[in-house]
Amino acid sequence: MTDRITDIWGTGTPHARGTAWPVRVDQHLDEGITEDQVDRWVPSACVLCSNGCGCDIAVKDGRMVGVRGRAGDAVNHGRLGPKGLYGSTAWSRSADRLTRPMIREGGELTECDWPAAMGRVVEVSRRLMREKGPLSHGFYTSGQLFLEEYYTLAVIGKAGLGTPHMDGNTRLCTATAAAALKESFGADGQPGCYADIEQCDTIFLYGHNLAETQTVLWSRVLDRTRGPHPPVLVCVDPRRTRVAEEALRTGGVHLTPRVGTNLALMNGLARELFEHGWIDEKWVAGHTLGVDELRAIVDAYTPDRVAEICGVAPDDLRRAARIFGTAERVLSTVLQGFYQSHQATAAAVAVNNLHLLRGMIGRPGAGILQMNGQPTAQNNRECGADGDLPGFRNWDDERHIQQLAELWNVDPLKIPHWADPTHAMQIMSYAEEGSIGFLWISATNPAVSMPESARIRRILADDRCFVVVQDLFLTETARLADVVLPAAGWGEKTGTFTNADRTVHLSEKAVDPPGEARSDLDIFLAYADAMDFRDRDGAPLIKWRTPEEAFDAWRAASKGRPCDYSGLSYEKLRGPTGIRWPNGAERLYTDGVFPSATEYCETYGHDLVTGATVTQLEHKALRPDGRAFLKGADQTPPHEPVSDEYPLLYTTGRTVYQFHTRTKTGRAEPLRRAAPGMWVELSAADAERLGIAQGDLVRVESPRGWIEAPARIGQVPPGTVFAPFHYGGADRQANELTMTVWDPVSKQPCFKTAACRVRKAGGRG
Numbered sequence: 001m002t003d004r005i006t007d008i009w010g011t012g013t014p015h016a017r018g019t020a021w022p023v024r025v026d027q028h029l030d031e032g033i034t035e036d037q038v039d040r041w042v043p044s045a046c047v048l049c050s051n052g053c054g055c056d057i058a059v060k061d062g063r064m065v066g067v068r069g070r071a072g073d074a075v076n077h078g079r080l081g082p083k084g085l086y087g088s089t090a091w092s093r094s095a096d097r098l099t100r101p102m103i104r105e106g107g108e109l110t111e112c113d114w115p116a117a118m119g120r121v122v123e124v125s126r127r128l129m130r131e132k133g134p135l136s137h138g139f140y141t142s143g144q145l146f147l148e149e150y151y152t153l154a155v156i157g158k159a160g161l162g163t164p165h166m167d168g169n170t171r172l173c174t175a176t177a178a179a180a181l182k183e184s185f186g187a188d189g190q191p192g193c194y195a196d197i198e199q200c201d202t203i204f205l206y207g208h209n210l211a212e213t214q215t216v217l218w219s220r221v222l223d224r225t226r227g228p229h230p231p232v233l234v235c236v237d238p239r240r241t242r243v244a245e246e247a248l249r250t251g252g253v254h255l256t257p258r259v260g261t262n263l264a265l266m267n268g269l270a271r272e273l274f275e276h277g278w279i280d281e282k283w284v285a286g287h288t289l290g291v292d293e294l295r296a297i298v299d300a301y302t303p304d305r306v307a308e309i310c311g312v313a314p315d316d317l318r319r320a321a322r323i324f325g326t327a328e329r330v331l332s333t334v335l336q337g338f339y340q341s342h343q344a345t346a347a348a349v350a351v352n353n354l355h356l357l358r359g360m361i362g363r364p365g366a367g368i369l370q371m372n373g374q375p376t377a378q379n380n381r382e383c384g385a386d387g388d389l390p391g392f393r394n395w396d397d398e399r400h401i402q403q404l405a406e407l408w409n410v411d412p413l414k415i416p417h418w419a420d421p422t423h424a425m426q427i428m429s430y431a432e433e434g435s436i437g438f439l440w441i442s443a444t445n446p447a448v449s450m451p452e453s454a455r456i457r458r459i460l461a462d463d464r465c466f467v468v469v470q471d472l473f474l475t476e477t478a479r480l481a482d483v484v485l486p487a488a489g490w491g492e493k494t495g496t497f498t499n500a501d502r503t504v505h506l507s508e509k510a511v512d513p514p515g516e517a518r519s520d521l522d523i524f525l526a527y528a529d530a531m532d533f534r535d536r537d538g539a540p541l542i543k544w545r546t547p548e549e550a551f552d553a554w555r556a557a558s559k560g561r562p563c564d565y566s567g568l569s570y571e572k573l574r575g576p577t578g579i580r581w582p583n584g585a586e587r588l589y590t591d592g593v594f595p596s597a598t599e600y601c602e603t604y605g606h607d608l609v610t611g612a613t614v615t616q617l618e619h620k621a622l623r624p625d626g627r628a629f630l631k632g633a634d635q636t637p638p639h640e641p642v643s644d645e646y647p648l649l650y651t652t653g654r655t656v657y658q659f660h661t662r663t664k665t666g667r668a669e670p671l672r673r674a675a676p677g678m679w680v681e682l683s684a685a686d687a688e689r690l691g692i693a694q695g696d697l698v699r700v701e702s703p704r705g706w707i708e709a710p711a712r713i714g715q716v717p718p719g720t721v722f723a724p725f726h727y728g729g730a731d732r733q734a735n736e737l738t739m740t741v742w743d744p745v746s747k748q749p750c751f752k753t754a755a756c757r758v759r760k761a762g763g764r765g
């Protein structure tokens, strides 16, 4: 058995372009357990990132004791990465799992039974509904629940209570992916698929550290770059990541825009395409709108001007543009270096623009992956517990509201749609100001993961807001709650979820949850029962009890919309592989027709600089009729430029060995040991100037706070500091320093652009 901590991507299986990705089955069982001792293998898929690798859970004596990749699954062909192998099940038996509800009495959280906990929740909820109405209620959920749970929560919020204040941590994660897809094509939905890796001749990775954050997908890329006729890689990331190194090895380019300048770089690339005529004029004329306006905007971004703004050498820009402009099949992936950065939606849309300009969409190898991060982020976006409406429906279109009202048998006026649904950062502001007095947080740990931690802690601790937290563990967030509800996790409940290339998996319950923990679905249903939500005819609003019934309700809700699940069923999903929506389609838009028609689209669009919404009338006047939009924007200065006081750029992200706030990976010994504590990365030049050596304790300060951690020297360019965000603790968590600002269109917070200063901490008390 290989050690996947040191050998992260496992043994390569290189192969030629256009041939099938070979199978390699990875397996891990707990120490002392052999294969013949396993009682059952229960089919599922990994939930430690959006890749959604198909796997089976090993069960022995009613406990989860390991995992095995599924050879027949289209996503991973048997492979699992370090997190999947070591982090999938270890947490489930942790002695500190929440096993009973807790309630705050006399300032202290104390254990209680379900009737007492739910009784308190319902009492506060009913009182606030009576006294202040639905706007007193906020819900902050996740990208890690199951489809059935999101849909149930969405119906409770929209048709039971009637509150627009519901969002997910997907806002911090993939809101920009959704926004960019909506702005360019009219609706959310991943155009490409992972099979494009086998077909492409070029891969562009924008702000995406694929090697560390979707390790199995990176194995898939390596199997091409190390095989015959390898693709050329271009990496856009200020840090010298493994992706950057592989890009250079393939003869590609590593573009290192200064933090917060992605858009200027993208405009420069688009300008080069125009200048050299690397445009599919006929396709652009037939399938897009806005090419002249786009050209006018990007015209000012000459290689020299881009060099000035981004610090990227003009020749590097030219080379990268030539690679894109002369390739036949480019696959692009985009993630947090773009989504959590300055002008996020505009930069992500600029990636779509490059593909549209070359007509590179909807055919094998020419794919766009506006990536997801969390395993079930896609489902929250589809089901509408995240600031969207179920089925990618348009909140601004009365006909779409009418469809939902009929589906749920409620008055259309009950469904909030007078403005766009409230985004997570705004929900926190309402809680801060006191207008939200009831905040229900499920499967997310905002005390560590939201920006400007001190502010978030203050909001959650404030007595004016009653906070419910539903989790597996007593997290930093749960400790601030008024009621804590113990949830069943992955493997302890049944449900479905959809990965970043639209592949849907069914994950079957393998074991019972510990103690009195309940599935999130059962908890939401219990709340709906106790609140006695009714439809227009006086029947119970929620008409399902089991995960499968919830899935079937969702099939009906999604029918006829872009994310159509009506052809799927639990039965079909019990096959060896997950299945893509809609109807197994590998790629969307193969006919060059986009979901942009005014009556069908998910949004009428926005101005990418200001976020101002386009109206239905304006949209109609453009007559999109299935054409895609080319949209541009000028680079604007970042929210917090460097200054004499804070001279360094501050950016944050991940390491391969930990998942988020480590509630799972921190409880898996091999992963915990591999990355046990916080650090910050500095460039060699800055370290020398500041008299800092590798391992020295340094203090990093921003206008919002400070942290202390040992220094690592390398990876980042001069002038930049990088911090992983996994480690909680007020003296070390990365978000002590980040800012309460967000992208004007996607409303995704900017975790990757702030200013800071650094000094050696040792000896200063």
Ligand SMILES: Nc1nc2c(c(=O)[nH]1)N[C@H]1C(S)=C(S)[C@@H](COP(=O)(O)OP(=O)(O)OC[C@H]3O[C@@H](n4cnc5c(=O)[nH]c(N)nc54)[C@H](O)[C@@H]3O)O[C@H]1N2
Binding pocket: 048, 049, 050, 083, 173, 206, 207, 208, 209, 210, 212, 213, 214, 236, 237, 238, 239, 241, 257, 258, 259, 260, 261, 262, 335, 336, 337, 338, 341, 342, 372, 373, 374, 651, 652, 653, 654, 655, 656, 657, 658, 659, 660, 752
């Ligand atoms: N090991 C591991 N894997 C994970 C996760 C995890 O926590 N751990 N989380 C999952 C989730 S939810 C997500 S969203 C994904 C995230 O996956 P990624 O987006 O790949 O991860 P990050 O490290 O947040 O950011 C990616 C890169 O952005 C770069 N970057 C920073 N600032 C800028 C900038 O201004 N411009 C550009 N171009 N790049 C910049 C950073 O140097 C970093 O290498 O990972 C998923 N997979």
Ligand SMILES: Nc1nc2c(c(=O)[nH]1)N[C@H]1C(S)=C(S)[C@@H](COP(=O)(O)OP(=O)(O)OC[C@H]3O[C@@H](n4cnc5c(=O)[nH]c(N)nc54)[C@H](O)[C@@H]3O)O[C@H]1N2
Binding pocket: 143, 144, 145, 169, 172, 173, 174, 336, 340, 373, 374, 442, 443, 444, 445, 446, 448, 449, 450, 470, 471, 472, 473, 475, 487, 488, 489, 490, 520, 652, 653, 654, 659, 660, 661, 662, 663, 664, 725, 734, 735, 738, 751
């Ligand atoms: N500075 C900085 N901050 C960031 C980022 C960054 O790059 N930099 N990235 C952002 C991104 S992309 C993301 S996705 C977020 C992630 O941030 P969080 O969502 O806060 O991350 P997790 O630690 O995964 O929190 C999930 C919680 O859900 C619990 N949980 C897991 N499964 C279940 C379940 O089935 N039911 C219930 N009820 N609970 C469950 C876990 O125990 C855990 O406490 O962080 C964001 N914050």
Ligand code: SF4
Binding pocket: 046, 047, 048, 049, 050, 051, 052, 053, 076, 079, 080, 081, 082, 083, 084, 085, 213, 214, 215, 216, 217
């Ligand atoms: S790549 Fe993602 S889904 Fe696959 S095993 Fe690793 S963490 Fe799990």
Ligand SMILES: [Mo]
Binding pocket: 172, 173, 174, 372, 373, 374
């Ligand atoms: Mo994420």
